[in-house]
Amino acid sequence: MVNKTLEKMERSELIQLIKIYSKNWLAMDGVWFQSVERKFGMAEAMEHDCNIWEAFTKIEAQKIKEFLKLSSRPGIDGLKRALQLRLYANINEDEIIVDGNTLIYRTLDCRVQNARKRKGMEFHPCKAVGIIEYTGFAKTIDDRFECEALSCYPEITDETCNCSWKFILKDN
Template identity: 65%
Template sequence: MKNNEALNVLTKEQLIQLIGIYSKNWLAMDGVWFQSVERKLGMDEAMFHDEQAWKRFTVIEARRIKEFLQLPEQAGLEGLKKALSFRFYANINKDEVSISGNTLTYRVIECRVQTARQRKGMDFHPCRAVGIFEYSEFAKVIDKRISCKCLSCYPEINDQSCCCSWLFVLDDGAE
């Protein structure tokens, strides 16, 4: 990969700040194309394309993070926890992760997407359907034994204390 010489002179603090800027830019691009389709063709069509994009992107993102972190083939829940903390979202959303036995619960406390839509007077993004693909496929790349279940996500909110929550279960074959 080409080295951007301009980055070599930045301090660690500046690089961290730049990662935050890049994360916001990535999310802005995701929102811009989505809202363009939503305005022209409606929410159903926008959601179809969003699902298609996330089915592919989340696998690419997970694969690159797994390689960067040098996670083993079966990274388990600890590997998933670590990988989740390196996603673009981790730089712009407030989240929390807890592991108990063979489960990991991932909760997004503050979601930049929903906050932006609310600020613009738009309906919330019905992200549950896309999230199911996104989180399930991300987890499978980290460890094929991990499955994902949505606990709460718009439009089906069951937990008012967060924007969304997801349960990951590791099937390690032990009964």
Template identity: 60%
Template sequence: MKNELLQSLPKEKLIQLIEDYSKNWLAMDGVWFQSVEQKLGMDEAMYHDAEAWRRFTIIEAKRIRQFLELPEHPGLEGLARALQLRFYANLNEADLLWEDDGKTLVYRTRECRVQRARERKGMPFHPCKPVGEIEYAGFARTIDERITCECISCFPEVTDATCC
């Protein structure tokens, strides 16, 4: 059964709906995490966050790869396209920067909604590095298994204060 209302929406409204869906998804991700964090502590919440991302990032990457009709080995060019379609792409201010060697792509988050929300609530920053390494490496490998990732700066090991 097709959703007739969805089918009838103009492009501008569909884009707005995608942005709202992205915000809803992030809110759900934060709500379950904070529930575990408050009840069982940060270590337990981080364990479950890592396990959830270990699975979800592959699902997301496969769907985006299929949507973009990427070839078997799309390389960093395919990864750059795929990163632009993640849920986060509508939420965080980020840059994709090519290094001079042409073999290195840097994904840099300038503003992170999660960290800013925690800051507004007076909560400590989310120690996202361990989960981020699982998430982004898994996403990249699913797009092209030849790609490897390295974290340059991420809380709690911030080496670049100009980004999140």
């Protein structure tokens, strides 16, 4: 089914709408999380967050992989291309650094942490869920990837970004 209204829109309007959709998706993620956090605490909210991201990240990666028509093992280039099309890519400032069989993905400006800071809330302790999210995404793109957090709240080791992730393509 195709939305007839979308077919009539100009490219610039479609890009603006993608940003709106991405912000709406992130707002929904934050609304449910903060609801659970208020009622049951951070530990309970994080447990559900981990469960949700374990499933969602694979769905997102698979749909992007199909859209890009990537092979089953597209390597570093495939992961780079896929990361550039995630929903986050439309609303966070990020950078990707490739060096041989290693890719570093850095979120330079994060809407989630900015929103929590604006509301006077503790930062989201995203490292635990990030490991699940980024590992699952990368392994869905190419099962040879290993992922590690270089810097992510609550363990910030690089003050120049909100978080930093290292993906290593193993040759096996």
